[in-house]
Amino acid sequence: MKKYLLVARNVWDQTLTYRLNFVMWRVRIVLSMLTMYFLWLALLPENQTILGYTRDLMLTYILGTSIISSVVISNRSYEVGDEINNGNLSNFLLRPINYLSYQFSRDLGDKAMNIVFSITELTVLFMILRPPLFVQTDLGLLSLTVFACVLGMVMYFFINFLLGMIGFWSAEVWAPRFIFVTLLTFFSGGLFPLDILPASIFSALSYLPFTYLLFFPLKIYLGQLAAGEIIRGLIISSIWAGVLFLTVKYVWNRGLRLYTAYGR
Amino acid sequence: MDAVEVKNLKRYYKVNKKEAGFAASLLSFVNRKYEETKAVDGISFKIGEGELVGFIGPNGAGKTTTLKCLSGLLYPTGGTVKVLGYTPFERKNNFLKQIALVMGQRNQLWWDLPPTESFILNKEIYEIPDDKYKKTLDALISLLDVSDILKTPVKKLSLGQRMKCEFIASVLHSPRVLFLDEPTLGLDVVMQKTLREFIREYNRKYEATIILTSHYMRDVEALAKRVIIINHGKILFDGKLADLVKKHAPYRFVKVVFSDKVQASEIENFGEIKSFTYPEAVISVPYKKISDVSSEILKKFPVEDVIISEPEIEDIIREVFEEKK
Numbered sequence: 001m002k003k004y005l006l007v008a009r010n011v012w013d014q015t016l017t018y019r020l021n022f023v024m025w026r027v028r029i030v031l032s033m034l035t036m037y038f039l040w041l042a043l044l045p046e047n048q049t050i051l052g053y054t055r056d057l058m059l060t061y062i063l064g065t066s067i068i069s070s071v072v073i074s075n076r077s078y079e080v081g082d083e084i085n086n087g088n089l090s091n092f093l094l095r096p097i098n099y100l101s102y103q104f105s106r107d108l109g110d111k112a113m114n115i116v117f118s119i120t121e122l123t124v125l126f127m128i129l130r131p132p133l134f135v136q137t138d139l140g141l142l143s144l145t146v147f148a149c150v151l152g153m154v155m156y157f158f159i160n161f162l163l164g165m166i167g168f169w170s171a172e173v174w175a176p177r178f179i180f181v182t183l184l185t186f187f188s189g190g191l192f193p194l195d196i197l198p199a200s201i202f203s204a205l206s207y208l209p210f211t212y213l214l215f216f217p218l219k220i221y222l223g224q225l226a227a228g229e230i231i232r233g234l235i236i237s238s239i240w241a242g243v244l245f246l247t248v249k250y251v252w253n254r255g256l257r258l259y260t261a262y263g264r
Numbered sequence: 265m266d267a268v269e270v271k272n273l274k275r276y277y278k279v280n281k282k283e284a285g286f287a288a289s290l291l292s293f294v295n296r297k298y299e300e301t302k303a304v305d306g307i308s309f310k311i312g313e314g315e316l317v318g319f320i321g322p323n324g325a326g327k328t329t330t331l332k333c334l335s336g337l338l339y340p341t342g343g344t345v346k347v348l349g350y351t352p353f354e355r356k357n358n359f360l361k362q363i364a365l366v367m368g369q370r371n372q373l374w375w376d377l378p379p380t381e382s383f384i385l386n387k388e389i390y391e392i393p394d395d396k397y398k399k400t401l402d403a404l405i406s407l408l409d410v411s412d413i414l415k416t417p418v419k420k421l422s423l424g425q426r427m428k429c430e431f432i433a434s435v436l437h438s439p440r441v442l443f444l445d446e447p448t449l450g451l452d453v454v455m456q457k458t459l460r461e462f463i464r465e466y467n468r469k470y471e472a473t474i475i476l477t478s479h480y481m482r483d484v485e486a487l488a489k490r491v492i493i494i495n496h497g498k499i500l501f502d503g504k505l506a507d508l509v510k511k512h513a514p515y516r517f518v519k520v521v522f523s524d525k526v527q528a529s530e531i532e533n534f535g536e537i538k539s540f541t542y543p544e545a546v547i548s549v550p551y552k553k554i555s556d557v558s559s560e561i562l563k564k565f566p567v568e569d570v571i572i573s574e575p576e577i578e579d580i581i582r583e584v585f586e587e588k589k
Binding site: 010 | 277332335336337338339353355357360361363364365370371372374376377381384385386388389390391417
């Protein structure tokens with residue numbers, strides 16, 4: 001266990017080595033959040049609903065996606081494909097360490113960092129701007145939101161890891177990933193709330209893992225889901241997390257047989 | 265028990281081939297041709313515990329591929345491999361804790377962080393107890409003389425310094441089986457010698473099994489009693505280095521420096537004349553006739569100096585390769 005803790009901590013050490021990069025990264029996140037906020041603030045008329053959402057709810061949704069996606073979607077495991085292709089994977093195969101757990105620890109380290117700094121920045125922004133946002137106070141719903149985010153994070157990690165493992169079969173890992181990420185942003189509700197889509201499409205989407213990455217946790221936070229819907233969503237995403245995990249294991253074992261440890 | 269047991273090991277690669285030129289690039293885009301390369305093609309050998317074996321072969325002979333199969337990186341196309349009783353490819357933790365693969369061009373250290381961070385990570389990965397870690401690390405640091413660079417980020421180190429740190433990181437867990445692939449690559453002469461002594465010492469002290477590949481025949485000569493010569497994925501010779509010399513070099517070079525004029529025709533019948541630039545002649549003489557020939561030369565000619573030498577190991581190896589073509 002201790003080794004994986006150390007791996008997570010090393011992500012901090014590594015990131016903090018590049019001071020300018022680090023500061024710029026944070027500035028970029030704050031800036032993009034502010035532009036989004038002001039854009040939608042200007043667009044949305046007060047005291048009116050748009051697509052069934054009041055201004056406060058819509059603003060909360062838009063800002064919420066960018067916060068949750070920085071936790072759920074932001075991900076380092078794009079390294080997997082590169083490490084397979086440049087032979088760096090050998091370093092891990094030679095040592096008694098589980099590569100999947102290793103990447104997951106790095107991911108968690110990265111996310112912990114993201115969360116710590118996001119919370120600080122958000123608190124400051126909130127105090128300065130006093131935005132008209134919807135604040136959920138129900139502790140039960142809040143913890144369910146966190147739980148749904150964790151499930152989403154796990155699913156996204158596995159999906160990303162699977163995409164990286166294309167590297168075992170082809171050197172061209174970037175093109176499929178790029179297309180996939182574009183589609184994913186749409187289907188996860190990163191652009192707009194998915195329930196404004198036609199009901200039939202929306203219900204079909206609800207059987208896929210994507211809606212559970214951003215849309216689902218946010219809907220729980222906004223308090224717009226009935227207890228039954230929440231339970232159904234949590235069950236579906238748990239099943240997906242399990243299926244994805246098994247797929248990752250299977251593909252990993254197949255891929256390793258083809259691994260050629262190039263270049264090293 | 266044998267530490268390493270390899271039976272009929274095969275490993276093939278699929279490689280795509282392309283002629284030079286843009287037309288060929290287009291053709292390759294539409295219709296890609298693959299060819300199978302037999303990197304290792306049915307080799308078998310056994311290595312006893314505590315043995316130090318040199319693995320020799322030209323570039324692309326299959327040395328590294330064999331080592332990668334032995335350390336569990338590659339899935340063999342055919343044959344069986346056992347190391348310490350384990351099947352390497354299963355990569356059981358108990359197996360991985362007892363082996364190490366050191367490659368001259370490998371980079372396992374965190375690029376952005378000082379080497380110490382990587383050492384600590386390996387300590388945790390291999391679950392090395394604190395006191396043992398400290399002892400091993402101190403010994404390695406003083407041996408390889410790296411105490412002054414431990415706090416410098418790896419990316420700022422020179423190639424040689426980095427190699428030393430890679431080496432430390434690789435053997436921190438005191439492996440019982442050590443696969444060394446060109447470990448002296450890029451090191452200066454002094455460091456090569458230090459590392460060589462370290463390997464010998466490591467082999468002796470821990471009775472570790474070591475397989476060593478190197479382009480520097482000096483490394484192999486200095487360390488290994490037994491050598492395995494491999495080319496095109498097949499074993500050409502497996503045995504004692506001394507036997508190899510006897511078998512493939514049943515002759516000695518006699519270098520004579522004359523003090524007075526001597527014609528080439530006069531020394532012709534002693535053996536094959538390798539070179540003759542007055543006053544120096546080098547004659548290749550069959551091993552068994554060496555004492556007769558040298559005494560006769562001394563008797564017959566005005567001689568200033570005579571040196572009898574073994575052929576260079578490099579020449580012998582080259583002979584083996586050319587013979588089996």
